[in-house]
Amino acid sequence: MEHVLYGIENRLSDKKKTKLSTEFAIDVSNGKKDFKSSFSQGEIKTWNIYEESYKEIQNYEGRATNIIALIEEIENGFKPL
Numbered sequence: 001m002e003h004v005l006y007g008i009e010n011r012l013s014d015k016k017k018t019k020l021s022t023e024f025a026i027d028v029s030n031g032k033k034d035f036k037s038s039f040s041q042g043e044i045k046t047w048n049i050y051e052e053s054y055k056e057i058q059n060y061e062g063r064a065t066n067i068i069a070l071i072e073e074i075e076n077g078f079k080p081l
Contacts, residue, residue, distance in 0.1 A: 004044055004065045039065045049073070 002008040002020050012020075027033040040046060045064035047053035050073045053066035 004063050005038060007043075007063060036068065036071055039067050 001024070002012055002017060005024065006020065024033065024038070028035045028038075043063060045060060045062055046068045047056065047066060048069060050066060050069040053069045057064050057066050
């Protein structure tokens with residue numbers, strides 16, 4: 001999460017990861033941040049189809065997430081293969 005949301009590529013301690021995750025969760029819960037749009041920033045690669053993203057994200061070397069494709073497929077009545 002820290003790589004995608006914050007562009008942090010260095011290894012962080014579990015304590016720092018937990019702190020960042022907790023702060024993000026609190027901001028989303030309090031309405032300061034929107035969960036879905038947080039992952040839709042211009043410099044973050046996303047895909048329109050979860051199945052496609054699942055295959056491609058494994059080899060993608062930049063900031064990328066497939067959470068948006070998953071959320072949208074669930075919202076639109078995701079039908080498993």
